[in-house]
Amino acid sequence: MAKVDFPVDNHGSIILVHPLTQAGIDYVNENIGKDNGFQPYWPTVVFEHRYIDAFVGKIRADGLLAR
Numbered sequence: 001m002a003k004v005d006f007p008v009d010n011h012g013s014i015i016l017v018h019p020l021t022q023a024g025i026d027y028v029n030e031n032i033g034k035d036n037g038f039q040p041y042w043p044t045v046v047f048e049h050r051y052i053d054a055f056v057g058k059i060r061a062d063g064l065l066a067r
Helices: 022-031 049-061
Strands: 008-010 015-017 045-047
Touching (some): 045 049
Antiparallel strands (some): 008 015, 015 045
């Protein structure tokens, strides 16, 4: 079974994506950055629903696993 890089947690009005692996942490540092919008739980990334599908698609296209 593949190791999950990012669990995706739906909390109603926001979705939290928490990098569990070093590859996941490197990914959010390179592709999002802690100063990109309101990110109070860094390196956990806060998303609105309208953006999560595109982000998860990009994660998977880049060879990481999100669930």
